[in-house]
Amino acid sequence: MRKIIAATFISLDGVMQAPGGPEEDPIGGFKFGGWTFHYFDEVAGAALDELFSKPFALLLGRRTYDIFAAYWPYQKDPIADAFNPAIKYVATHRPDSLTWQNTQSLGPDIIAALRRLKQEDGPDLLIQGSGNLIQTLLANGLIDEIRLMTFPLLLGKGKRLFGDDAMPAAFKLTKSQATSTGVITATYERAGEIKVGSFVTGEPSDAELERRKNWR
Numbered sequence: 526m527r528k529i530i531a532a533t534f535i536s537l538d539g540v541m542q543a544p545g546g547p548e549e550d551p552i553g554g555f556k557f558g559g560w561t562f563h564y565f566d567e568v569a570g571a572a573l574d575e576l577f578s579k580p581f582a583l584l585l586g587r588r589t590y591d592i593f594a595a596y597w598p599y600q601k602d603p604i605a606d607a608f609n610p611a612i613k614y615v616a617t618h619r620p621d622s623l624t625w626q627n628t629q630s631l632g633p634d635i636i637a638a639l640r641r642l643k644q645e646d647g648p649d650l651l652i653q654g655s656g657n658l659i660q661t662l663l664a665n666g667l668i669d670e671i672r673l674m675t676f677p678l679l680l681g682k683g684k685r686l687f688g689d690d691a692m693p694a695a696f697k698l699t700k701s702q703a704t705s706t707g708v709i710t711a712t713y714e715r716a717g718e719i720k721v722g723s724f725v726t727g728e729p730s731d732a733e734l735e736r737r738k739n740w741r
Protein backbone atom coordinates (compact mmCIF):
# COMPACT_ATOMS: atom_id res chain seq x y z
CA MET A 526 0.00 0.00 0.00
CA ARG A 527 1.28 3.45 -0.91
CA LYS A 528 1.31 6.38 1.48
CA ILE A 529 0.37 9.97 0.71
CA ILE A 530 2.92 12.30 2.27
CA ALA A 531 2.43 16.08 2.46
CA ALA A 532 5.75 17.91 2.79
CA THR A 533 5.34 21.62 3.37
CA PHE A 534 7.11 24.80 4.42
CA ILE A 535 4.95 26.72 6.89
CA SER A 536 5.15 29.89 8.98
CA LEU A 537 4.27 30.02 12.68
CA ASP A 538 0.82 31.35 11.78
CA GLY A 539 0.19 28.58 9.27
CA VAL A 540 0.90 30.36 5.96
CA MET A 541 2.39 28.24 3.17
CA GLN A 542 2.07 30.65 0.23
CA ALA A 543 5.04 31.35 -2.08
CA PRO A 544 7.97 30.10 0.02
CA GLY A 545 10.35 29.96 -2.94
CA GLY A 546 10.40 33.42 -4.51
CA PRO A 547 8.67 36.79 -5.04
CA GLU A 548 7.00 35.78 -8.32
CA GLU A 549 5.95 32.30 -7.23
CA ASP A 550 2.40 33.11 -6.09
CA PRO A 551 1.51 36.79 -5.54
CA ILE A 552 -2.24 36.06 -5.56
CA GLY A 553 -4.16 38.14 -3.05
CA GLY A 554 -1.40 40.75 -2.91
CA PHE A 555 0.95 38.45 -1.00
CA LYS A 556 4.15 40.46 -0.44
CA PHE A 557 6.54 37.98 1.16
CA GLY A 558 7.31 35.50 -1.60
CA GLY A 559 10.65 33.82 -0.90
CA TRP A 560 10.29 33.94 2.89
CA THR A 561 12.24 30.69 3.42
CA PHE A 562 15.40 31.79 1.61
CA HIS A 563 17.47 33.21 4.48
CA TYR A 564 16.70 30.33 6.86
CA PHE A 565 18.32 27.43 5.05
CA ASP A 566 21.39 25.78 6.54
CA GLU A 567 23.01 22.34 6.37
CA VAL A 568 20.40 20.75 8.63
CA ALA A 569 17.51 22.02 6.49
CA GLY A 570 19.31 20.92 3.34
CA ALA A 571 19.86 17.46 4.79
CA ALA A 572 16.15 17.20 5.64
CA LEU A 573 15.27 17.90 2.00
CA ASP A 574 17.91 15.45 0.79
CA GLU A 575 16.34 12.76 2.98
CA LEU A 576 12.84 13.58 1.69
CA PHE A 577 13.90 13.08 -1.91
CA SER A 578 16.29 10.19 -1.33
CA LYS A 579 13.66 7.44 -1.67
CA PRO A 580 11.60 6.74 -4.81
CA PHE A 581 8.43 8.81 -4.99
CA ALA A 582 5.69 10.00 -7.32
CA LEU A 583 4.68 13.65 -7.16
CA LEU A 584 1.09 14.55 -6.31
CA LEU A 585 0.32 18.13 -7.32
CA GLY A 586 -2.46 20.65 -7.57
CA ARG A 587 -2.72 22.45 -10.89
CA ARG A 588 -1.18 25.76 -9.81
CA THR A 589 1.85 24.08 -8.24
CA TYR A 590 2.18 21.87 -11.30
CA ASP A 591 2.30 24.92 -13.58
CA ILE A 592 4.97 26.57 -11.40
CA PHE A 593 7.07 23.41 -11.32
CA ALA A 594 6.64 22.60 -15.01
CA ALA A 595 7.88 26.06 -15.96
CA TYR A 596 11.02 25.66 -13.85
CA TRP A 597 12.30 22.16 -13.06
CA PRO A 598 12.64 20.74 -16.60
CA TYR A 599 15.25 23.43 -17.28
CA GLN A 600 17.36 22.91 -14.14
CA LYS A 601 20.37 20.69 -13.49
CA ASP A 602 20.58 19.89 -9.79
CA PRO A 603 19.66 17.01 -7.43
CA ILE A 604 16.05 18.15 -6.98
CA ALA A 605 15.52 18.45 -10.73
CA ASP A 606 17.13 15.03 -11.15
CA ALA A 607 14.52 13.62 -8.74
CA PHE A 608 11.48 15.57 -9.99
CA ASN A 609 11.84 15.29 -13.75
CA PRO A 610 11.79 11.47 -14.13
CA ALA A 611 9.20 10.95 -11.38
CA ILE A 612 5.59 10.24 -12.31
CA LYS A 613 3.47 13.33 -11.67
CA TYR A 614 -0.22 12.93 -10.75
CA VAL A 615 -2.10 16.21 -11.14
CA ALA A 616 -5.52 17.40 -10.01
CA THR A 617 -6.69 19.41 -13.03
CA HIS A 618 -9.68 20.22 -15.20
CA ARG A 619 -7.34 20.73 -18.19
CA PRO A 620 -5.60 17.38 -18.73
CA ASP A 621 -4.75 18.12 -22.36
CA SER A 622 -2.34 20.89 -21.31
CA LEU A 623 -0.09 18.70 -19.15
CA THR A 624 3.25 18.79 -20.97
CA TRP A 625 5.87 17.93 -18.32
CA GLN A 626 7.27 14.44 -18.90
CA ASN A 627 5.62 11.52 -17.07
CA THR A 628 2.54 13.55 -16.07
CA GLN A 629 -0.91 12.03 -15.62
CA SER A 630 -4.24 13.62 -14.76
CA LEU A 631 -6.11 12.24 -11.75
CA GLY A 632 -9.34 12.57 -13.70
CA PRO A 633 -12.68 14.06 -12.66
CA ASP A 634 -12.86 12.23 -9.30
CA ILE A 635 -9.52 12.82 -7.59
CA ILE A 636 -10.58 11.20 -4.31
CA ALA A 637 -11.55 7.93 -5.99
CA ALA A 638 -8.40 8.03 -8.12
CA LEU A 639 -6.18 8.48 -5.08
CA ARG A 640 -7.90 5.74 -3.14
CA ARG A 641 -7.12 3.41 -6.05
CA LEU A 642 -3.51 4.59 -6.25
CA LYS A 643 -2.99 4.06 -2.52
CA GLN A 644 -3.96 0.41 -2.94
CA GLU A 645 -1.48 -0.19 -5.75
CA ASP A 646 2.16 -1.16 -5.54
CA GLY A 647 4.57 1.66 -6.22
CA PRO A 648 6.42 4.54 -4.60
CA ASP A 649 4.77 6.81 -2.05
CA LEU A 650 2.86 9.86 -3.32
CA LEU A 651 4.62 13.07 -2.28
CA ILE A 652 2.71 16.36 -2.22
CA GLN A 653 4.68 19.56 -2.74
CA GLY A 654 2.93 22.91 -2.37
CA SER A 655 -0.66 22.36 -3.56
CA GLY A 656 -2.46 23.87 -0.57
CA ASN A 657 -5.98 23.46 -1.96
CA LEU A 658 -5.30 19.82 -2.80
CA ILE A 659 -3.90 19.18 0.69
CA GLN A 660 -7.03 20.63 2.29
CA THR A 661 -9.23 18.43 0.09
CA LEU A 662 -7.25 15.33 1.06
CA LEU A 663 -7.29 16.24 4.78
CA ALA A 664 -11.06 16.62 4.57
CA ASN A 665 -11.24 13.06 3.23
CA GLY A 666 -8.68 11.52 5.61
CA LEU A 667 -6.28 10.58 2.83
CA ILE A 668 -2.97 12.01 4.06
CA ASP A 669 -0.92 9.44 5.95
CA GLU A 670 2.10 11.54 6.88
CA ILE A 671 2.80 15.26 7.25
CA ARG A 672 6.36 16.60 7.11
CA LEU A 673 6.56 20.20 8.19
CA MET A 674 9.38 22.68 8.15
CA THR A 675 8.14 25.46 10.45
CA PHE A 676 9.88 28.81 10.04
CA PRO A 677 10.08 31.42 12.83
CA LEU A 678 7.96 33.99 11.02
CA LEU A 679 4.50 35.53 11.25
CA LEU A 680 3.32 36.31 7.74
CA GLY A 681 -0.23 37.43 8.47
CA LYS A 682 -2.33 37.32 5.34
CA GLY A 683 -1.71 34.39 2.98
CA LYS A 684 -2.80 30.91 1.93
CA ARG A 685 -2.84 28.55 4.89
CA LEU A 686 -2.08 24.88 5.14
CA PHE A 687 -4.96 23.83 7.38
CA GLY A 688 -8.58 24.81 6.82
CA ASP A 689 -11.71 24.21 8.88
CA ASP A 690 -12.80 21.11 6.96
CA ALA A 691 -10.03 18.70 7.94
CA MET A 692 -11.29 15.32 9.13
CA PRO A 693 -10.41 15.08 12.86
CA ALA A 694 -7.52 12.65 13.41
CA ALA A 695 -4.61 12.06 15.76
CA PHE A 696 -1.01 12.14 14.57
CA LYS A 697 2.17 11.08 16.33
CA LEU A 698 5.50 12.86 16.12
CA THR A 699 8.09 10.41 14.81
CA LYS A 700 11.02 12.72 14.13
CA SER A 701 12.00 16.32 14.84
CA GLN A 702 15.04 18.55 14.69
CA ALA A 703 15.89 22.26 14.96
CA THR A 704 18.16 24.07 12.55
CA SER A 705 20.68 26.76 13.42
CA THR A 706 18.24 29.40 12.10
CA GLY A 707 15.29 28.29 14.24
CA VAL A 708 13.45 26.17 11.68
CA ILE A 709 11.75 23.11 13.21
CA THR A 710 11.58 20.04 10.99
CA ALA A 711 8.99 17.51 12.14
CA THR A 712 7.43 14.34 10.79
CA TYR A 713 3.91 13.34 11.89
CA GLU A 714 2.29 10.00 11.09
CA ARG A 715 -1.40 9.19 11.35
CA ALA A 716 -2.26 7.61 14.70
CA GLY A 717 -5.95 6.76 14.71
CA GLU A 718 -8.79 8.71 16.25
CA ILE A 719 -8.63 11.59 18.70
CA LYS A 720 -8.89 10.55 22.34
CA VAL A 721 -10.51 12.95 24.77
CA GLY A 722 -10.58 13.15 28.55
CA SER A 723 -11.07 15.56 31.39
CA PHE A 724 -8.89 17.02 34.10
CA VAL A 725 -12.02 17.40 36.22
CA THR A 726 -12.74 13.97 37.73
CA GLY A 727 -14.37 12.75 40.89
CA GLU A 728 -11.52 10.46 41.91
CA PRO A 729 -7.88 11.48 41.23
CA SER A 730 -5.66 8.93 39.51
CA ASP A 731 -2.51 7.55 41.13
CA ALA A 732 -0.43 9.75 38.84
CA GLU A 733 -2.45 12.81 39.87
CA LEU A 734 -2.03 11.97 43.57
CA GLU A 735 1.73 11.66 43.04
CA ARG A 736 1.85 15.04 41.28
CA ARG A 737 -0.09 16.69 44.12
CA LYS A 738 2.32 15.18 46.62
CA ASN A 739 5.26 16.69 44.75
CA TRP A 740 3.63 20.13 44.66
CA ARG A 741 3.63 20.39 48.47
